Amino acid sequence: MVPIQMVDLKRQYAKIKSQVDVAMQEVLESAAFINGAPVQMFGKELENYLGIKHVINCANGTDALQIAMMAAGLQPGDEVITPSFTFIATAEVIALLNLKPIFVDVDPQTYCIDPGKIEAAITPKTKAIVPVHLYGHVCDMDAIMEIADKHQLLVIEDNAQAIGADYTSKDGSVKKAGTIGHIGCTSFFPSKNLGCYGDGGALFTNDDALAAQIRMVANHGQSARYYHDVVGVNSRLDTLQAVVLRIKLPLLDSYIQARRKVADTYDAAFANHPKIVTPFRAAYSYHVFHQYTLQIEGADRLALQTYLQEKQVPAMIYYPVPAHKQKMFAAFGSSAFNLPITDELTTKVISLPIHTEMDEDQQSHIIESVLSFLK
Numbered sequence: 001m002v003p004i005q006m007v008d009l010k011r012q013y014a015k016i017k018s019q020v021d022v023a024m025q026e027v028l029e030s031a032a033f034i035n036g037a038p039v040q041m042f043g044k045e046l047e048n049y050l051g052i053k054h055v056i057n058c059a060n061g062t063d064a065l066q067i068a069m070m071a072a073g074l075q076p077g078d079e080v081i082t083p084s085f086t087f088i089a090t091a092e093v094i095a096l097l098n099l100k101p102i103f104v105d106v107d108p109q110t111y112c113i114d115p116g117k118i119e120a121a122i123t124p125k126t127k128a129i130v131p132v133h134l135y136g137h138v139c140d141m142d143a144i145m146e147i148a149d150k151h152q153l154l155v156i157e158d159n160a161q162a163i164g165a166d167y168t169s170k171d172g173s174v175k176k177a178g179t180i181g182h183i184g185c186t187s188f189f190p191s192k193n194l195g196c197y198g199d200g201g202a203l204f205t206n207d208d209a210l211a212a213q214i215r216m217v218a219n220h221g222q223s224a225r226y227y228h229d230v231v232g233v234n235s236r237l238d239t240l241q242a243v244v245l246r247i248k249l250p251l252l253d254s255y256i257q258a259r260r261k262v263a264d265t266y267d268a269a270f271a272n273h274p275k276i277v278t279p280f281r282a283a284y285s286y287h288v289f290h291q292y293t294l295q296i297e298g299a300d301r302l303a304l305q306t307y308l309q310e311k312q313v314p315a316m317i318y319y320p321v322p323a324h325k326q327k328m329f330a331a332f333g334s335s336a337f338n339l340p341i342t343d344e345l346t347t348k349v350i351s352l353p354i355h356t357e358m359d360e361d362q363q364s365h366i367i368e369s370v371l372s373f374l375k
């Protein structure tokens with residue numbers, strides 16, 4: 001059996017190697033490493049795929065979030081509502097900009113921010129909501145947008161884990177995750193569903209003025225060459241990454257299908273198991289399974305992880321410590337937030353390998369290993 005990895009990027013590369021190698025070679029020979037033509041071309045292609053007016057490429061997903069908040073003009077002391085059950089970047093950039101992270105608990109089924117708990121967290125200082133489409137499940141965006149409209153708040157979607165996911169509104173309209181709020185942010189980190197071969201990221205918006213502001217902030221606050229209107233950052237997608245993304249974007253839907261097939265097989269194997277809660281799929285969210293995450297009940301999750309390791313099955317805890325309990329937020333008094341669902345999930349979740357290259361032998365071995373421990 002081929003060794004099992006959380007994400008098998010080597011085998012994925014092998015299938016597109018001839019294309020990638022040629023495209024990379026062309027970049028090397030052109031020496032257009034920064035702002036080469038493929039960077040703009042990829043941006044246009046991603047606009048078409050997402051059905052959005054503007055894609056602005058940047059250096060990584062963390063930068064995308066930071067640039068979004070800078071471009072939106074958030075000011076020190078402004079409050080930003082976000083979940084604590086997420087990768088740290090979401091909350092980190094809020095604090096970095098001297099904004100105040102206001103943590104709201106997640107829904108126990110979707111693991112995404114619970115819209116029913118947002119309004120109670122809103123104060124006169126609240127300026128934005130940053131929902132995270134965790135593990136590839138889209139948040140309840142109708143409810144979030146309704147609250148945002150009512151209170152005139154900006155919505156910045158952290159779409160690093162859900163690129164390509166569809167969201168179906170109550171009115172039946174379908175949009176891509178990341179294109180529903182005012183700004184969407186994503187990451188092209190190699191292991192993400194659309195990953196490049198280094199760091200990369202992007203912002204999406206339908207708002208022309210916001211797009212112009214985002215472009216300016218991402219490029220040293222520059223409005224015209226060597227004229228700098230605002231304090232910005234230097235955050236670019238490089239040409240080598242863009243050519244990889246141009247090859248992988250047309251494959252994204254097939255990558256999502258492959259992930260969903262793995263998820264379906266896990267779901268069937270673990271259905272109705274007394275110690276396992278399989279991932280929930282809300283009707284409005286087309287889950288793209290960036291992660292396949294179980295909750296383990298009435299068994300020792302860490303012992304399961306160790307047991308799986310002995311069977312050559314990697315498994316990860318995303319995330320063992322919620323943001324509000326991280327030391328970095330001690331000065332914000334964040335540990336005082338009362339987030340019982342988040343706290344409980346961080347003690348129960350475990351993510352199994354899921355990727356585009358999983359074969360039947362591998363998956364059977366993973367399933368048998370999990371079931372033999374939990375019998």
Ligand SMILES: *Cc1c(COP(=O)(O)O)cnc(C)c1O
Nearest residue numbers: 060061062087089160161187189
């Ligand atoms: C990966 C990730 C990020 C950060 O992306 P980078 O490209 O690594 O900076 C932000 N938010 C979430 C939810 C992520 O999973």
